[in-house]
Amino acid sequence: MVRAGDNNELISKWRGKQVASIGWPELGDPRQYASKESLLAKADLVYREEKPGTRLAWARQVWRYFNEVSLGDRVITYSKETREYMVGTVTQTHQFRPDIIDSNYPHVISVAWEEKRIPRDSLSPGAKNSLGGILTFFRVDNWGVELQALLEEASLEGTLPEPILVQDEMDEVEEYNHEDFIEKAKSMVEDRIDKLDPWQMQDLVAGLLEAMGYQVTVSPKGPDGGVDILAHRDVFGFEQPIIKVQVKHRHVASSGPEIQQLLGANPNGASCIFVSTGGFTAAAKSSARHNGMKLIDLSALVELVQDWYDKMPIEKQALIPLKRIYVPS
Structure with missing residues:
Protein backbone atom coordinates (compact mmCIF):
# COMPACT_ATOMS: atom_id res chain seq x y z
CA MET A 1 0.00 0.00 0.00
CA ARG A 192 -21.57 4.28 6.88
CA ILE A 193 -22.30 7.44 4.89
CA ASP A 194 -21.67 5.67 1.60
CA LYS A 195 -24.44 3.16 2.40
CA LEU A 196 -27.11 5.89 2.67
CA ASP A 197 -29.52 6.30 -0.20
CA PRO A 198 -29.76 9.71 -1.94
CA TRP A 199 -32.74 10.83 0.14
CA GLN A 200 -31.10 9.85 3.41
CA MET A 201 -28.01 11.77 2.30
CA GLN A 202 -30.13 14.90 1.83
CA ASP A 203 -31.51 14.42 5.34
CA LEU A 204 -27.99 14.00 6.75
CA VAL A 205 -26.79 17.25 5.16
CA ALA A 206 -29.97 18.98 6.36
CA GLY A 207 -29.24 17.69 9.87
CA LEU A 208 -25.76 19.19 9.77
CA LEU A 209 -27.19 22.58 8.79
CA GLU A 210 -29.73 22.32 11.60
CA ALA A 211 -26.89 21.58 14.02
CA MET A 212 -25.25 24.81 12.83
CA GLY A 213 -28.37 26.81 13.71
CA TYR A 214 -30.13 27.00 10.33
CA GLN A 215 -33.79 26.45 9.52
CA VAL A 216 -33.96 24.02 6.60
CA THR A 217 -36.41 23.01 3.90
CA VAL A 218 -35.69 19.73 2.11
CA SER A 219 -37.09 19.24 -1.38
CA PRO A 220 -39.53 16.30 -1.69
CA LYS A 221 -38.73 13.37 -3.94
CA GLY A 222 -38.99 14.27 -7.61
CA PRO A 223 -37.70 17.18 -9.73
CA ASP A 224 -36.14 19.78 -7.46
CA GLY A 225 -35.11 22.50 -9.89
CA GLY A 226 -31.45 21.97 -9.02
CA VAL A 227 -31.81 22.72 -5.28
CA ASP A 228 -32.16 19.94 -2.70
CA ILE A 229 -32.05 22.02 0.49
CA LEU A 230 -32.75 25.66 1.36
CA ALA A 231 -31.27 26.93 4.63
CA HIS A 232 -31.83 30.23 6.40
CA ARG A 233 -31.42 31.70 9.87
CA ASP A 234 -34.98 32.86 10.59
CA VAL A 235 -38.23 30.88 10.60
CA PHE A 236 -39.69 32.71 7.59
CA GLY A 237 -36.56 32.60 5.44
CA PHE A 238 -36.14 36.36 5.02
CA GLU A 239 -32.86 36.84 6.89
CA GLN A 240 -29.61 36.66 4.96
CA PRO A 241 -27.70 34.58 4.22
CA ILE A 242 -30.00 32.21 2.40
CA ILE A 243 -28.15 29.06 1.35
CA LYS A 244 -29.13 26.72 -1.46
CA VAL A 245 -27.63 23.24 -1.41
CA GLN A 246 -27.31 20.54 -4.04
CA VAL A 247 -26.49 16.99 -2.87
CA LYS A 248 -25.10 14.34 -5.22
CA HIS A 249 -24.57 10.95 -3.57
CA ARG A 250 -22.73 8.78 -6.09
CA HIS A 251 -19.25 7.60 -7.05
CA VAL A 252 -19.06 9.86 -10.12
CA ALA A 253 -17.42 13.27 -9.82
CA SER A 254 -19.74 16.27 -10.18
CA SER A 255 -19.07 18.42 -13.22
CA GLY A 256 -18.82 22.07 -14.21
CA PRO A 257 -22.33 22.17 -15.79
CA GLU A 258 -23.80 20.88 -12.51
CA ILE A 259 -22.10 23.72 -10.67
CA GLN A 260 -23.61 26.19 -13.14
CA GLN A 261 -27.04 24.64 -12.71
CA LEU A 262 -26.97 25.29 -8.97
CA LEU A 263 -25.74 28.84 -9.50
CA GLY A 264 -28.62 29.55 -11.86
CA ALA A 265 -31.34 27.94 -9.71
CA ASN A 266 -33.73 29.99 -7.60
CA PRO A 267 -33.39 31.81 -5.32
CA ASN A 268 -30.97 34.01 -7.24
CA GLY A 269 -28.27 35.62 -5.14
CA ALA A 270 -28.29 32.91 -2.47
CA SER A 271 -25.03 31.43 -1.23
CA CYS A 272 -24.29 27.98 -2.67
CA ILE A 273 -23.06 24.71 -1.21
CA PHE A 274 -22.54 21.66 -3.41
CA VAL A 275 -22.12 18.29 -1.65
CA SER A 276 -20.75 15.47 -3.81
CA THR A 277 -19.59 12.21 -2.27
CA GLY A 278 -17.97 11.34 -5.62
CA GLY A 279 -15.82 14.47 -5.56
CA PHE A 280 -15.54 17.10 -8.28
CA THR A 281 -13.94 17.44 -11.68
CA ALA A 282 -11.23 20.06 -12.23
CA ALA A 283 -13.73 22.15 -14.19
CA ALA A 284 -16.22 22.00 -11.31
CA LYS A 285 -13.58 23.14 -8.81
CA SER A 286 -12.52 26.00 -11.06
CA SER A 287 -16.12 27.16 -11.59
CA ALA A 288 -16.85 26.95 -7.86
CA ARG A 289 -13.78 29.03 -6.96
CA HIS A 290 -14.70 31.66 -9.55
CA ASN A 291 -18.25 31.97 -8.18
CA GLY A 292 -17.53 31.64 -4.46
CA MET A 293 -19.33 28.31 -4.07
CA LYS A 294 -18.44 25.96 -1.21
CA LEU A 295 -17.67 22.39 -2.30
CA ILE A 296 -17.94 19.48 0.13
CA ASP A 297 -16.63 16.03 -0.82
CA LEU A 298 -16.92 12.85 1.23
CA SER A 299 -13.82 13.56 3.35
CA ALA A 300 -15.02 17.08 4.16
CA LEU A 301 -18.49 15.72 4.96
CA VAL A 302 -16.99 13.28 7.47
CA GLU A 303 -15.13 16.15 9.14
CA LEU A 304 -18.38 18.11 9.44
CA VAL A 305 -20.16 15.08 10.90
CA GLN A 306 -17.42 14.70 13.49
CA ASP A 307 -17.62 18.38 14.42
CA TRP A 308 -21.42 18.74 14.59
CA TYR A 309 -22.79 15.26 15.28
CA ASP A 310 -23.67 15.92 18.93
CA LYS A 311 -25.85 18.90 17.95
CA MET A 312 -27.71 17.17 15.13
CA PRO A 313 -31.39 16.21 15.69
CA ILE A 314 -31.77 12.69 17.06
CA GLU A 315 -33.57 11.43 13.96
CA LYS A 316 -30.69 12.65 11.77
CA GLN A 317 -28.08 11.06 14.07
CA ALA A 318 -29.98 7.79 13.62
CA LEU A 319 -28.98 7.79 9.93
CA ILE A 320 -25.38 7.00 10.95
CA PRO A 321 -25.31 5.92 14.61
CA LEU A 322 -21.95 6.87 16.14
CA LYS A 323 -20.45 6.65 19.61
CA ARG A 324 -17.95 9.12 21.06
CA ILE A 325 -14.81 7.61 22.59
CA TYR A 326 -11.54 9.05 23.82
CA VAL A 327 -8.01 7.98 22.94
CA PRO A 328 -4.67 9.05 24.46
CA SER A 329 -3.13 12.05 22.72
Missing part, protein backbone atom coordinates in the same frame (compact mmCIF):
# COMPACT_ATOMS: atom_id res chain seq x y z
CA VAL A 2 1.27 3.45 -0.95
CA ARG A 3 -0.68 6.56 0.09
CA ALA A 4 -1.22 9.10 -2.68
CA GLY A 5 -0.06 12.22 -0.82
CA ASP A 6 -1.17 13.86 2.42
CA ASN A 7 -4.55 14.77 0.92
CA ASN A 8 -4.87 12.01 -1.70
CA GLU A 9 -3.93 14.64 -4.29
CA LEU A 10 -1.49 12.54 -6.33
CA ILE A 11 -3.87 10.00 -7.88
CA SER A 12 -4.22 11.64 -11.30
CA LYS A 13 -0.50 12.43 -11.52
CA TRP A 14 0.41 8.85 -10.67
CA ARG A 15 -1.89 7.48 -13.35
CA GLY A 16 -0.59 9.95 -15.91
CA LYS A 17 3.07 9.21 -15.22
CA GLN A 18 2.55 5.53 -14.29
CA VAL A 19 4.39 5.87 -10.98
CA ALA A 20 3.90 5.92 -7.20
CA SER A 21 5.86 8.29 -4.96
CA ILE A 22 6.41 9.10 -1.30
CA GLY A 23 7.82 12.12 0.52
CA TRP A 24 10.49 13.04 3.10
CA PRO A 25 12.73 14.85 0.58
CA GLU A 26 15.00 16.10 3.37
CA LEU A 27 16.51 12.63 3.62
CA GLY A 28 17.80 12.81 0.05
CA ASP A 29 18.70 9.80 -2.09
CA PRO A 30 18.90 6.63 0.05
CA ARG A 31 21.78 5.41 -2.14
CA GLN A 32 24.09 7.82 -0.36
CA TYR A 33 23.71 5.91 2.92
CA ALA A 34 25.86 2.88 3.62
CA SER A 35 23.27 1.39 5.97
CA LYS A 36 19.81 1.89 7.43
CA GLU A 37 21.44 3.17 10.61
CA SER A 38 23.05 5.99 8.63
CA LEU A 39 19.66 6.99 7.25
CA LEU A 40 18.14 6.89 10.74
CA ALA A 41 20.93 9.17 11.99
CA LYS A 42 20.14 11.63 9.20
CA ALA A 43 16.43 11.55 10.13
CA ASP A 44 17.34 12.34 13.76
CA LEU A 45 19.19 15.40 12.49
CA VAL A 46 16.74 16.83 9.94
CA TYR A 47 13.59 15.99 11.89
CA ARG A 48 14.91 16.75 15.36
CA GLU A 49 11.73 18.71 16.23
CA GLU A 50 9.66 15.52 15.85
CA LYS A 51 9.22 12.74 18.40
CA PRO A 52 11.95 10.05 18.26
CA GLY A 53 9.41 7.39 17.31
CA THR A 54 8.07 9.55 14.49
CA ARG A 55 11.55 10.15 13.10
CA LEU A 56 12.22 6.42 13.24
CA ALA A 57 8.97 5.54 11.47
CA TRP A 58 9.51 8.05 8.66
CA ALA A 59 13.09 6.93 8.00
CA ARG A 60 12.15 3.24 8.07
CA GLN A 61 9.44 3.78 5.45
CA VAL A 62 11.87 5.51 3.10
CA TRP A 63 14.48 2.80 3.62
CA ARG A 64 12.01 0.01 2.96
CA TYR A 65 10.60 1.80 -0.11
CA PHE A 66 14.13 1.98 -1.45
CA ASN A 67 15.37 -1.43 -0.34
CA GLU A 68 12.41 -3.83 -0.36
CA VAL A 69 10.23 -3.01 -3.38
CA SER A 70 11.05 -5.40 -6.24
CA LEU A 71 10.19 -5.68 -9.90
CA GLY A 72 6.84 -7.41 -10.33
CA ASP A 73 5.57 -6.50 -6.86
CA ARG A 74 1.91 -5.52 -6.72
CA VAL A 75 1.05 -2.02 -5.50
CA ILE A 76 -2.28 -0.70 -4.24
CA THR A 77 -3.44 2.84 -3.47
CA TYR A 78 -6.77 4.43 -2.53
CA SER A 79 -8.78 7.12 -4.31
CA LYS A 80 -10.91 8.91 -1.73
CA GLU A 81 -13.03 10.65 -4.37
CA THR A 82 -14.20 7.44 -6.03
CA ARG A 83 -13.80 5.19 -2.95
CA GLU A 84 -11.87 2.73 -5.09
CA TYR A 85 -8.47 1.03 -4.87
CA MET A 86 -6.08 1.23 -7.80
CA VAL A 87 -3.81 -1.76 -8.33
CA GLY A 88 -0.64 -1.93 -10.39
CA THR A 89 2.65 -3.76 -10.90
CA VAL A 90 6.14 -2.39 -10.27
CA THR A 91 8.06 -1.95 -13.53
CA GLN A 92 11.05 -0.04 -12.11
CA THR A 93 12.30 0.13 -8.55
CA HIS A 94 13.28 3.17 -6.50
CA GLN A 95 14.52 6.34 -8.17
CA PHE A 96 15.25 9.61 -6.38
CA ARG A 97 13.53 11.93 -8.86
CA PRO A 98 12.14 15.21 -7.44
CA ASP A 99 11.29 16.25 -11.03
CA ILE A 100 8.79 13.50 -11.91
CA ILE A 101 5.79 14.22 -9.66
CA ASP A 102 6.60 16.85 -7.05
CA SER A 103 9.74 17.89 -5.20
CA ASN A 104 7.95 17.00 -1.96
CA TYR A 105 7.48 13.40 -3.19
CA PRO A 106 10.86 12.51 -4.70
CA HIS A 107 11.03 8.77 -3.90
CA VAL A 108 9.53 7.22 -7.03
CA ILE A 109 8.80 3.73 -8.31
CA SER A 110 7.38 3.06 -11.78
CA VAL A 111 4.02 1.28 -11.72
CA ALA A 112 1.83 -0.08 -14.53
CA TRP A 113 -1.58 0.86 -13.12
CA GLU A 114 -4.47 -1.34 -14.21
CA GLU A 115 -7.68 0.14 -15.60
CA LYS A 116 -9.94 -1.91 -13.39
CA ARG A 117 -10.38 -0.69 -9.81
CA ILE A 118 -11.67 -2.34 -6.65
CA PRO A 119 -14.61 -0.63 -4.88
CA ARG A 120 -14.00 -0.32 -1.16
CA ASP A 121 -17.45 -1.79 -0.49
CA SER A 122 -16.31 -5.04 -2.14
CA LEU A 123 -13.65 -5.69 0.52
CA SER A 124 -14.09 -7.85 3.59
CA PRO A 125 -14.24 -6.00 6.95
CA GLY A 126 -10.72 -7.19 7.82
CA ALA A 127 -9.28 -5.89 4.57
CA LYS A 128 -11.06 -2.54 4.96
CA ASN A 129 -9.62 -2.17 8.44
CA SER A 130 -6.07 -3.09 7.45
CA LEU A 131 -6.02 -0.91 4.34
CA GLY A 132 -7.32 2.06 6.32
CA GLY A 133 -4.10 2.54 8.33
CA ILE A 134 -2.27 5.84 8.45
CA LEU A 135 1.23 4.74 7.37
CA THR A 136 2.31 6.09 3.98
CA PHE A 137 3.85 2.80 2.88
CA PHE A 138 3.25 -0.68 4.31
CA ARG A 139 2.84 -4.27 3.19
CA VAL A 140 -0.56 -5.94 2.79
CA ASP A 141 0.63 -9.33 1.57
CA ASN A 142 -2.03 -11.32 3.39
CA TRP A 143 -4.81 -9.54 1.54
CA GLY A 144 -3.29 -10.24 -1.88
CA VAL A 145 -5.51 -13.27 -2.52
CA GLU A 146 -8.68 -11.28 -1.81
CA LEU A 147 -7.59 -8.29 -3.88
CA GLN A 148 -6.58 -10.44 -6.85
CA ALA A 149 -9.87 -12.35 -6.67
CA LEU A 150 -11.81 -9.09 -6.76
CA LEU A 151 -9.80 -7.95 -9.78
CA GLU A 152 -10.62 -11.21 -11.52
CA GLU A 153 -14.20 -11.27 -10.17
CA ALA A 154 -13.51 -14.70 -8.72
CA SER A 155 -15.24 -16.13 -5.65
CA LEU A 156 -13.48 -16.28 -2.30
CA GLU A 157 -13.68 -19.43 -0.21
CA GLY A 158 -12.81 -19.76 3.43
CA THR A 159 -11.70 -17.10 5.88
CA LEU A 160 -8.79 -14.91 4.92
CA PRO A 161 -6.12 -14.46 7.62
CA GLU A 162 -5.30 -11.20 9.31
CA PRO A 163 -2.03 -9.69 8.04
CA ILE A 164 1.11 -10.57 9.99
CA LEU A 165 3.26 -7.48 10.48
CA VAL A 166 7.03 -7.62 10.53
CA GLN A 167 8.75 -6.00 13.50
CA ASP A 168 9.44 -2.68 11.73
CA GLU A 169 5.74 -2.36 10.85
CA MET A 170 4.71 -3.22 14.41
CA ASP A 171 6.98 -0.46 15.75
CA GLU A 172 5.61 2.05 13.24
CA VAL A 173 1.99 1.21 14.03
CA GLU A 174 2.71 1.48 17.77
CA GLU A 175 4.13 4.99 17.31
CA TYR A 176 1.13 6.09 15.24
CA ASN A 177 -1.38 4.14 17.31
CA HIS A 178 -3.84 6.94 18.16
CA GLU A 179 -3.57 8.60 14.74
CA ASP A 180 -4.01 5.23 13.05
CA PHE A 181 -7.10 4.60 15.16
CA ILE A 182 -8.59 7.98 14.24
CA GLU A 183 -7.97 7.48 10.51
CA LYS A 184 -9.58 4.04 10.60
CA ALA A 185 -12.57 5.51 12.44
CA LYS A 186 -12.94 8.15 9.71
CA SER A 187 -12.88 5.41 7.09
CA MET A 188 -15.63 3.53 8.93
CA VAL A 189 -17.75 6.71 9.09
CA GLU A 190 -17.22 7.11 5.33
CA ASP A 191 -18.41 3.52 4.88
